[in-house]
Amino acid sequence: xxxxILKRLGTAIPVLLAVITLTFLMVHSAPxxxxxxxxxxxxxxxxxxxxKYNLDAPLWKQYSDYLLGVMQGDxxxxxxxxxxxxxxxxxxxxxxxxxxAVYAILFALMLGxxxxxxxxxxxxxxxxYLPMTTAMLGICIPxxxxxxxxxxxxxxxxxxxPVGGWGDMPGDKILxxxxxxTAYAAYCARLTRGGMLEVLNQDxxxxxRAKGLSEFRVVIVHALRGGLTPVIAFLGPAxxxxxxxxxxxxxxxxxxxLGRFYVEAAFNRDYTMILGSSIFFSCLIxxxxxxxxxxxxxxxxxxx
Amino acid sequence: xESNQPSxxxxxxxxxxxxxxxxxxxxxxxxxxxxxxxxxFIAPYDYAFQDLDLGPAPPSSEHLLGTDxxxxxxxxxxxxxxxxxxxxxxxxxxxxxxxxxxxxTIAGFVGGKTDAIMMRIVDVLYGIPFIILIILLMVIFxxxxxxxxMAIGAVEWLTMARIVRSQVMGLSKxxxxxxxxxxxxxxxxxxxxxxxxxxxxxxxxxxTLTVPQIMLLEAFLSFLGLGVQAPLSSWGILIxxxxxxxxxxxxxxVFPSLTFSLTxxxxxxxxxxxxxxxxxxxxx
Numbered sequence: 268x269x270x271x272i273l274k275r276l277g278t279a280i281p282v283l284l285a286v287i288t289l290t291f292l293m294v295h296s297a298p299x300x301x302x303x304x305x306x307x308x309x310x311x312x313x314x315x316x317x318x319k320y321n322l323d324a325p326l327w328k329q330y331s332d333y334l335l336g337v338m339q340g341d342x343x344x345x346x347x348x349x350x351x352x353x354x355x356x357x358x359x360x361x362x363x364x365x366x367x368a369v370y371a372i373l374f375a376l377m378l379g380x381x382x383x384x385x386x387x388x389x390x391x392x393x394x395x396y397l398p399m400t401t402a403m404l405g406i407c408i409p410x411x412x413x414x415x416x417x418x419x420x421x422x423x424x425x426x427x428x429p430v431g432g433w434g435d436m437p438g439d440k441i442l443x444x445x446x447x448x449t450a451y452a453a454y455c456a457r458l459t460r461g462g463m464l465e466v467l468n469q470d471x472x473x474x475x476r477a478k479g480l481s482e483f484r485v486v487i488v489h490a491l492r493g494g495l496t497p498v499i500a501f502l503g504p505a506x507x508x509x510x511x512x513x514x515x516x517x518x519x520x521x522x523x524x525l526g527r528f529y530v531e532a533a534f535n536r537d538y539t540m541i542l543g544s545s546i547f548f549s550c551l552i553x554x555x556x557x558x559x560x561x562x563x564x565x566x567x568x569x570x571x
Numbered sequence: 572x573e574s575n576q577p578s579x580x581x582x583x584x585x586x587x588x589x590x591x592x593x594x595x596x597x598x599x600x601x602x603x604x605x606x607x608x609x610x611x612f613i614a615p616y617d618y619a620f621q622d623l624d625l626g627p628a629p630p631s632s633e634h635l636l637g638t639d640x641x642x643x644x645x646x647x648x649x650x651x652x653x654x655x656x657x658x659x660x661x662x663x664x665x666x667x668x669x670x671x672x673x674x675x676t677i678a679g680f681v682g683g684k685t686d687a688i689m690m691r692i693v694d695v696l697y698g699i700p701f702i703i704l705i706i707l708l709m710v711i712f713x714x715x716x717x718x719x720x721m722a723i724g725a726v727e728w729l730t731m732a733r734i735v736r737s738q739v740m741g742l743s744k745x746x747x748x749x750x751x752x753x754x755x756x757x758x759x760x761x762x763x764x765x766x767x768x769x770x771x772x773x774x775x776x777x778x779t780l781t782v783p784q785i786m787l788l789e790a791f792l793s794f795l796g797l798g799v800q801a802p803l804s805s806w807g808i809l810i811x812x813x814x815x816x817x818x819x820x821x822x823x824x825v826f827p828s829l830t831f832s833l834t835x836x837x838x839x840x841x842x843x844x845x846x847x848x849x850x851x852x853x854x855x
Binding site: 278279281282285286289290293294296297403404406407408409411412414415416418419423507511514515518519529530533534536541545548549552553556 | 821
């Protein structure tokens with residue numbers, strides 16, 4: 268187990284370094300200086316600005332300073348909001364994005380796993396076709412369509428739920444959660460069905476049934492453990508997708524999370540913020556992949 | 572490439588069209604493709620033409636699907652938009668296909684240390700969260716269409732390379748490849764004449780499923796304002812414009828959303844249908 272974790276860490280760290288270097292070089296090769304947009308600044312002010320953002324040092328020095336800072340969790344000051352540091356901005360948005368992602372993944376797991384089990388227990392019946400066709404629809408309707416459609420239906424026409432915000436009004440977390448979670452619920456349903464079908468045909472399940480265990484115990488205790496392996500392996504990539512999806516969902520619903528900060532920084536050309544949050548997102552995604560690999564291996568010894 | 576194996580191809584087409592949903596999907600995609608190609612000749616208006624006096628009008632006989640807030644004809648903008656979305660989807664898939672097939676074939680055929688190094692590179696690249704890098708690329712180097720699909724294509728080849736490699740590894744142990752080697756056929760000819768045509772089935776399936784993924788990515792970026800820029804249009808831009816004004820002008824959201832969803836749905840169904848049709852395990 269420890270060996271596996273170390274091995275995966277051995278891959279993750281070079282990847283992370285490569286991402287940091289790549290993003291750093293990309294941002295620094297951006298055409299035009301970061302202060303070109305400002306009204307004509309005097310040379311003294313420009314020199315001060317450059318000093319504040321460490322832009323007067325040679326590139327390798329900037330890079331090594333930045334890397335040292337990142338290791339201590341310091342992404343430097345924001346270009347756009349000079350009084351605030353990038354770390355501070357990330358920390359304001361992170362809890363909200365995290366909450367949204369957790370709700371979405373819980374929604375996806377609850378809905379997807381139960382639909383998948385149902386489909387696998389009664390394959391090729393209406394209990395199978397109905398959820399699986401719905402799942403196909405869920406995969407094909409992207410969040411950029413689902414979000415506005417949900418707002419139009421439940422927010423504007425039926426006036427049942429708030430059309431935006433996060434934690435300001437009761438029920439305003441429901442639509443964003445559904446928008447973000449639906450596609451993953453659909454994937455979970457398909458993966459659970461596939462995994463369960465495979466496990467349910469195996470000998471140990473026949474043995475469990477022959478012992479006279481209740482169907483509930485056979486399915487939930489014995490089969491689900493193996494049948495869920497594909498879902499767990501999917502959780503890492505899903506988390507990466509959820510974080511990217513949060514860009515869209517937070518923009519649609521006006522949620523003040525990390526995703527919206529990122530998109531705003533992209534528009535404002537707030538280079539330090541883009542650089543910092545890109546690296547932060549990459550770290551998160553890489554860690555989630557690592558975590559889901561380790562969990563999948565601890566459930567299924569064959570993967571070790 | 573299908574001409575090398577007419578029987579397999581004809582059989583696959585037969586099986587694909589026997590499934591009604593796949594058949595419907597094929598017809599729908601063909602219509603969309605044809606319309607997209609001949610759009611410049613049949614579009615009722617110019618895509619940037621604004622009728623500001625008219626403003627946003629609901630569907631009528633003048634403007635079949637209505638007009639947007641600037642008085643631009645929605646049908647025209649959807650036709651031009653599908654051109655861009657489909658172009659990004661197909662061109663990026665082609666880029667991914669070319670890189671992935673070459674990489675996978677060489678790794679699988681040469682084997683040994685070359686294979687180990689090449690697949691190690693794929694593993695490492697797999698770990699990189701490319702969506703972030705693509706956004707960064709769009710921010711820094713401007714919203715350049717060519718750059719966009721090059722970048723997306725350069726990301727999507729990884730899975731393709733893995734699929735092709737495992738296909739080629741299985742094939743290269745078979746007798747006809749050994750025979751070709753024994754007869755002194757040059758390696759480059761073995762790769763192009765024997766390996767790639769035989770490994771193409773799963774590649775076609777995966778390519779069909781890659782097109783909707785890439786179109787989705789393009790729509791996603793354009794929706795955020797980081798992809799295609801106005802006055803050009805794409806499905807992502809049309810849906811964003813529709814979402815902004817959906818409260819008063821529902822048609823601006825509904826029509827682009829429906830055509831885009833149907834396109835994604837059809838492409839996915841064709842991919843699934845092709846998988847069934849080309850899967851050798853399902854037998855003739």
